[in-house]
Amino acid sequence: MIYCTNKYLTKKTMKSYESTLKLFAKYMKEDKNIYSPLKVKTKDIKQYLEFTKTKGKYSYVIDINSTRSNNPSARRDFGKPVSIWTVNSYLRNIKVFFHG
Template sequence: MYQYDVEAFMGACDRKGLAAKTMKSYEQTLRLFGLFLAERGITQTEEIRHPHIEAYIDTVRERGKYTVCAVQEPVSSNYPERRRDYGKKVSPVTINNYLRNMKAFFNWCVREELIRKNPIKPDDTIKVERKPLAFVTDAEFKKLLACLDTSKFSEYRDSVIMQTLLDTGMRCGVRHCRSRPGSTGMKPLRTTLLITLARRCQSRNCRQVWLKQVCINQVSDQSDKTY
């Protein structure tokens, strides 16, 4: 049964140690898809075919945002009808996220031999044009740093953090960061600093980047200063 399979899938995700945010996204997507299936009298996972996936995509496009609730009787309503974007068109990015979550579920079903093949096809994904984000200019960044009073520890620390984020491409969501000095030829150990980023992501991979000399000096000065 579809509902039981979803519960088993969520249990498998929990045992794998997936992030709570990922599991919440999976559960929400699969519950909404379950409502769609129930309206059409489909209760078994093995009954789901590719035409059902296509019909669901069309339904999501037509229904609009926040018009369907995954929980039949919510404990407290957040009044979605009061949102400014209520009923507006669901973005292709959101639909692709739904498909990605559903694909993970069906792949699990295939591995568990509940179904023979995944009903979602590669070409179901909607092509999305990604617009590059506007980036601050050097002058704007210098103006931002100039607003900080570096004679105070907290603001000097913030200045170092902002320069490190810009120099390494690090995000605020990075959970762990460790550094170690390195050497290049005859240069002293302080001339290079290697930052290892351990990001909380599905791949669990670490990425190593090198800091520029200007940023190294800022980090070193912060560690040497007494406030």
């Protein structure tokens, strides 16, 4: 995030990067038992993107505490398919992290 600040990215862009990376890190830890970015392989990223496509909107969250204030299950689109645009956005954000 320091890199993003130094590049004068907008708050919206930085929030998008941060959210994407937190979800990605959670998946790597919980599903892959990977705690270091140095251990992430291309196949892990591809599997995460596939997971993202199939999980459904708002069904995978960074922190369970956020569901108390955001109440994602009350959303009309909860559990609906994640759009290809969202998946591509996640991929772009992850690429920036690894290739910044």
